[in-house]
Structure formats: C-alpha cells, structure tokens
Amino acid sequence: MQIYLPIAETSVNAFTLLGVGGGVGVLSGMFGVGGGFLITPLLFFIGVPPTVAVATGVNQVVASSISGVLAHLKRKTVDLPMGWVLLAGGLIGSIIGIWFFNLMSRLGQIDLIVQLSYVIFLGIIGAMMFNESLRALLRTRSGTAPRRKRHTHTWVHNLPLKMKFRASGLYISVFPPLLVGVGVGILAAIMGVGGGFILVPAMIYLLGMPTKVVIGTSLFQVTFVAAFTTMMHAITNQTVDVMLAVFLIIGGVIGAQIGTRVGLKLGAEQLRILLALLVLAVCGKIAFDLLWPPAELYSISVSGGV
Amino acid sequence: MGRLFALVTLLLFTIPAQAQEEVVAGLSQNSVALTVNFVGSDILIFGAVRRDGAIPEGPLDVVVTVEGPPQEATIWRKARRAGIWMNTEAQEVRAAPSFYAVASTAPLADILSPETDLDYRISTRLAIFEARSSVDVSDPAAFTEALIRIRQNEGLYQEGQSSVSLERDTLFTTRITLPKNIVEGSYAARIFLLREGAVIDEHETFIEVRKAVLERWLYSLAYDQPALYGLLALFVAAFFGWGASAVFRLIRS
Numbered sequence: 001m002q003i004y005l006p007i008a009e010t011s012v013n014a015f016t017l018l019g020v021g022g023g024v025g026v027l028s029g030m031f032g033v034g035g036g037f038l039i040t041p042l043l044f045f046i047g048v049p050p051t052v053a054v055a056t057g058v059n060q061v062v063a064s065s066i067s068g069v070l071a072h073l074k075r076k077t078v079d080l081p082m083g084w085v086l087l088a089g090g091l092i093g094s095i096i097g098i099w100f101f102n103l104m105s106r107l108g109q110i111d112l113i114v115q116l117s118y119v120i121f122l123g124i125i126g127a128m129m130f131n132e133s134l135r136a137l138l139r140t141r142s143g144t145a146p147r148r149k150r151h152t153h154t155w156v157h158n159l160p161l162k163m164k165f166r167a168s169g170l171y172i173s174v175f176p177p178l179l180v181g182v183g184v185g186i187l188a189a190i191m192g193v194g195g196g197f198i199l200v201p202a203m204i205y206l207l208g209m210p211t212k213v214v215i216g217t218s219l220f221q222v223t224f225v226a227a228f229t230t231m232m233h234a235i236t237n238q239t240v241d242v243m244l245a246v247f248l249i250i251g252g253v254i255g256a257q258i259g260t261r262v263g264l265k266l267g268a269e270q271l272r273i274l275l276a277l278l279v280l281a282v283c284g285k286i287a288f289d290l291l292w293p294p295a296e297l298y299s300i301s302v303s304g305g306v
Numbered sequence: 307m308g309r310l311f312a313l314v315t316l317l318l319f320t321i322p323a324q325a326q327e328e329v330v331a332g333l334s335q336n337s338v339a340l341t342v343n344f345v346g347s348d349i350l351i352f353g354a355v356r357r358d359g360a361i362p363e364g365p366l367d368v369v370v371t372v373e374g375p376p377q378e379a380t381i382w383r384k385a386r387r388a389g390i391w392m393n394t395e396a397q398e399v400r401a402a403p404s405f406y407a408v409a410s411t412a413p414l415a416d417i418l419s420p421e422t423d424l425d426y427r428i429s430t431r432l433a434i435f436e437a438r439s440s441v442d443v444s445d446p447a448a449f450t451e452a453l454i455r456i457r458q459n460e461g462l463y464q465e466g467q468s469s470v471s472l473e474r475d476t477l478f479t480t481r482i483t484l485p486k487n488i489v490e491g492s493y494a495a496r497i498f499l500l501r502e503g504a505v506i507d508e509h510e511t512f513i514e515v516r517k518a519v520l521e522r523w524l525y526s527l528a529y530d531q532p533a534l535y536g537l538l539a540l541f542v543a544a545f546f547g548w549g550a551s552a553v554f555r556l557i558r559s
Contacts, residue, residue, distance in 0.1 A: 001343065002343055002344070002345045002486065003342050003343060004340055004341065004342050004343065004344045004486070004517075004521060006517060006520075006521040006522075006524045006525045006528075007524070007525065007528055009487065009489055010486065010487045011343075011344060011345060011486040011487070059539050059540070059543050060543065062540060062543040062544060062547065063542075063543035063544065063546055063547030064547060065547070066543070066544050066547040066548050067547055067548050067550075067551035067552070070548065108380065108382050108393045108396060109392065109393060111393075112390070112392045112393065116390075227540050230536060230539055230540055230543075231533070231536040231537070231540070233536075234528065234532050234533070234535050234536030234539060235532040235533055235536060236532075238528045238529055238532055238535075240528070240535070240536065240539045242524055242535075242538065242539050242542055243342075243521075243524065245539060245542060245543060246542060246546065249542075249543060249546040249547060249550075250546065250550070253546065253547065253550035253551065253554075254550070257554050290390050290391060291389060291390065291391070292391075293386075293391065294384060294391055296452075296456065297383055297384045297385075297452070298381055298382065298383050298384075298449065298452030298453070298455075298456060299381070299382045299384070299393070299456075300379050300380070300381055300382075300453060300456055300457075301379065301380045301382065302377045302378070302379045302404075
C-alpha cells in the first residue's frame, strides 16, 4: 500500500515506513535508546529527501521520548535544575544548528554535512560501545568486578558561576552542562536525532552525575530540544512531514513494546555488542556511499516555482 | 480603419487555397487528485482533425506534449575531494518543467524541423530554459543532459515512450502516464498538427493536478502557517507517543 507524503511530495510504501519505525522501535525498546540516529539514515536509504528525513526524524524523537520523560517526572528521577540548564544550552545549540543547516542547504552541501556527521558520530560511538562491552564481557568471564571512581576532580570543577544541583549531589559551574547542552542542540538540528547517545555519556563521565537521574534528565532535555528543533525546521524550511511522522511513530511505539520484552530476555552485555555492531554497520554504509564513486554524478535541487 | 484592413487581409490569407485543417481534442479527465494512496495516473488524450474539403495529400502527423508547472532548479555535479565525493560544480536552470511528456505519431526527428521545434519548443531539450552558465563550468550542456537523464529515470520526462495512433488521418489517441512523484499545479496539454515539418494547427488544454483535501490542507498549512503546522506536528507526536504507551499500560494491567 502506497501513501502519498504531502511535504516530501512523493509516495512511499506504508509498510516500509511502519517497518522502519517498528524496527527502530524494537531496538530502542531493547537498548533504551531513542533511535533517531537510525531512523534518519534509514529514511535516506528508502528515498526520503535528507532535509525532510532530518526534520521529521526529530519530530519522531518527541513522540518516542515523551512518555519516558513523563514516567521519570512522576518517579522524581529528573534533576530539574540540571535539566533546565542543559535545555537552555540545547535551545542555543538548536538555533546555531538550524542556521548552519540552512546555510549548507543553500550551498548545496547539506547532504554531505549530514552524512559526514553520521559517519563521525556513529563511528566514534559504535567503536566506544563495542570496545567497552567487549571488555566488560571479558571481565565477567575472568571474574574481576569493575570499579570506577565517581567524582574525579578535574578542571571542569574549577570554573566560575557554580550552582547546586541537589538531585545529582553536585556543586559545579553552569558552563559545562550549558556547553554540553549546546553541543546536543546542534546535533539535534543537523542530524535529526535526540542526542541521548552523546548526552548520557557526557553526563556520566564529564559532569559526574549519578546514573539514577541521568536517563530522566537526558530525556527531559531531549524531548524539549527535539520539540523546539521541530518548530524551527517547520518554520524555516517547511520540511516536517506529519504524514511520514505518523507512520514512523505508530511503528515505533508498537516496536518499542516488543523490544522491551525481548530486551528483558537477553543479557545486557551481548545486547550492547549487538547495538555497537549495528551502529558500526550503518556508519560503514554511509561512509561507503561517500567514498565509492556514485552511479550518478549529478543531482537536482529544486528551488521553487517560477 | 487600419484594424479592419488587417482583419480583412488576415481572412484573405487564411481561408483560401487548401482545405483548412483544425484539431479538436479532449481528455479522459481534466483533474487529478493526489490522494493518500496516489500511485500515478493515466491520461487519455484523444481528438480528431476537422477539415472542410477532402484530405490533402502528404503525410499528416500529430504531436502531443504534457507539461507540468515549471520550477527553478540547481543541478550539482560531484567530484572527488580529499577522497570524498561531494558537490563541487553547479549550474542554474531558470525554468525546467517538473513533468514533461512528448508523444508523437513518428519519431520527433523525422516529423519536426529544427526551426519548428525552436518556435514551439516541443522537444524536451527545448522545454528547459537554462540560466547563463557561470564561467568556471567547463561543459554546461552536460548539466542539462543530466537533468533530463535523472528525470527520465524517475518517469518525470518522457520522450517517445508513448506514441500517438492516428487513424485514417482523422482520429488520434494517446495515453500519457503521470507518475506518483508529480507535483501540484496546472499541466498544459498541447496538441500539434504537422504537415511536412511545419505546424498547421495547435490546441491547448489543461489538466489540474491537486492534492486531495487532507494533503492540500497539510501542505498549505505548512507553508502559510508554519508555526501552527509545527505545533500540529508536535501535538501529533505527543498524542501518539504518550497515548500509545498509555494504551499498552492499560492492556498490561
């Protein structure tokens, strides 16, 4: 069954879309990730224009994270002051990202920028995840328990304008979380992702936040930054396709429910290795497309009616 | 007075000698709705040649073109820079039809003189208006050829794919396929009657391609009220995202 996408102005098979949404939903349920970093490249692969894929991907992030953030707010596992600081940074980052996105669109380089960002970030994240879960797997085999010091004192803690974050038990400058927020906002605007895959490690390793508030606080920031970025794309580019989003969201919500069940039955470390391999595979495919001589050297960008 | 004189001369020159031949044509449908499940549409174009006297000697040909709304476009060419394939050169096109189909009773080259083609802009190549090429582009023609090639592969440009069948030099019919990826707008269907490479009559009619109600509404909202559209997108996302997990919670408990 084909459905016509009013903004992308083409038809796509509805079941392909439900499959993409559902498949990524299963993964996000299994691994507790948002999945935006998989949805957007998969949309490229099925022929949705990159600008529409990015803007609609970020809209889908809102749907996939909203029920999570509500649950965490109810359980009080959100460090709200930290969330607001990260969010303020995120909004600044989103504005910078949208500006850069529109500039690159005009210069005809946006596809390249999006693809390069994916190769770089998926490559780094995939390699780190693979490395860490492999080591963890080996450690459990050899029987030595992992140990990690919380609260290592680094330069991050000597910056001015300190603020108390009670839920995280932190007394640090607002600049590190603000900058982390800016970085995530830029990625949201350019890559159409929530940015949880950058935010979570940054909160744990860079800011030293306790893991019990990390997920809730990152979901809080991601939801609002994604919502803001959706608005920005809708207003400046008119590239958010609601019809496309609905199919991805329906697939995604159902997939996530299945994924959560499946995730409970599998071991955590094996799962992480699987996710790492998947991330590296997507990264490899995009890198290959950039490096291999393309079948068609020319491309058309339509600037509007005459 | 001068006007009247012009009219009289015009009549004197057009009526006489050979039997006048005129084209009358119709379409199977003059509107197409881009509904949710739009997969493309076939338009049947048919008609007849009306004449006063007997059929004149010599071959008669019919050419049908269907042209979608023109668009400004940029054509990019990739080259390898630092190992990566990226857009390096561009060529602007002032107006290129978003859809263009030509059907004819015989291959265009055999029935159409280059001069007539230039006058009426019938072949695909002449339906595209290039902008003045920038100095640093080595072969501007390659860009227009690429535009035609890419759109032909997408089914948006069709030349010689469907033919016009002409019966007893009077009745003609052809079928043009509008693919699923066409844009909205007024599509001009032109029918040319040709003898010995020259156009003897021309008829133009329009096919209105419109998005269906919901699609139309979403599209115009996105462009006319982008902020409202953005809020709608967020509401839809929040509703489905939150609603679906609420439903699943209910099922589980």
